[in-house]
Amino acid sequence: MLEGYRIEGRRAADIAADVERAVGSGELEPGQLLPPMRELAVELGVNPNTVAAAYRTLRERGVIETAGRRGSRVRPKPATTGREHIRVDVPAGVRDVSHGNPDPAQLPSLAGAFTFAAEQSDREPVMYGDDPVEPELARIARAELDADGVPAGTVAVTSGSLDAIERVLTAHLKPGDTVAVEDPGWGSLLDLVPALGLRVTPVRVDDEGPLPDDVCAALESGARALIVTDRAQNPTGAVVSATRARALRSALRRHPETLLIEDDHGHGIVDQPLHPLAGTTRTWAFVRSVAKAYGPDLRLAVLTGDAVTLDRVRGRQRLGPGWVSRIAQRAVARLWADGAVDTPAVASAYGARRDALIAALAERGVAAYGTSGLNVWIPVPDETGAVSRLLHAGWAVAPGARFRLSAPPGIRITVSTLTADETGPLAEAIASASGPAPVRGYV
Secondary structure, three states: OOOOOOOOOOOHHHHHHHHHHHHHHOOOOOOOEOOOHHHHHHHHOOOHHHHHHHHHHHHHOOOEEEOHHHOEEEOOOOOOOOHHHOOOOOOOOOEEOOOOOOOHHHOOOOHHHHHHHHHHHHHOOOOOOOOOOOHHHHHHHHHHHHHOOOOOOOEEEEOOHHHHHHHHHHHHOOOOOEEEEEEOOOHHHHHHHHHOOOEEEEEEEEOOEEOHHHHHHHHHOOOOEEEEEOOOOOOOOOOOOHHHHHHHHHHHHOOOOOEEEEEOOOOOOOOOOOOOOOOOOOEEEEEEEOHHHHOHHHOOEEEEEOHHHHHHHHHHHHHOOOOOOHHHHHHHHHHHHHOOOOHHHHHHHHHHHHHHHHHHHHHOOOOOEOOOOOEEEEEOOOHHHHHHHHHHOOEEOEEHHHOOOOOOOEEEEEOOOOOHHHHHHHHHHHHHHHOOOOOOOOO
């Protein structure tokens, strides 16, 4: 069953730690069946309840999964094998187009906004028990959400969009519940869900967002939650169109108890309209991060949703970090009030770089996708080979394995700092490394 590996430990915590360590080291591989609880209890000389507690901990940490009488086995993609480790080491002299970062030249200066925020904090210092949300930030955020058709709701502030998504998931779901996620999709999210002890089910994506038939199938199969990226989807650049939004709302209305989480990843860098799904189900959350437009180090996102969801998120936040720095909130509010980011200009700059690369690839017989945002997704027949050959040619690209569950192989190119002079040579290197792309899309 375990091919010679012997689980050790006398306490539940020790047994769980031993299994997790073995999974992380590769001594226990994904899919391996664990001993029945009573059998392992006899072998270790402990009470079966001790083993049951250890297995429960492992399920909650996303290391194993249990399928009734079929027993418990190591998850196919356990939380200990983080996708962030699936990356290319970039040697000196190699051009890095794998990083996923915005162009520093497109980010606004923060000095004036933080000076303003610091001076305000000198006059009005924030103390324990004060409102966790800066009123001016909430006012501007809510006005923009209203203009975009996002239903009314309280505004909360979190340390980035992933923090918001984690808080919403844990506010409603329990270990073992299933979450429908985009495939290909955001690698950090694909790691987070199983790390919370939740199951993932993939939903394919095209240029207009998640495929409605896949969403229907996932919800009908028992998925408790659906996470959708509205614009600048990572890694494909998809944008939820008006037509697709109508189809997704129709699917969600048939499952009103679904927890819907929307991530407006492209806010501030995309000039295409938003078509929100929020409000279609009883429980929902909508999150906007400032990372791509104002800088990742600000670590700030605004979150709204139904009353129960926001109450749970804010209540749990009070028991942890308490709040996100009001100085940072004041600085972001100042940046918003001053119009520090010219969204159409930023969107145009990124769009020109995406379009140029996609066109150059098309001239060489290579299909690529990127409707919005910073990235271009390129299907390839041999992902590992393409990444290796491109590295040898002087280009570091992101392996598609960081973003895939069951989607076909691909590579991701971040075009944010790609120059016009680099576009042709990069396209030529990709064509040489990957060969003509298959006729199918990335769905």
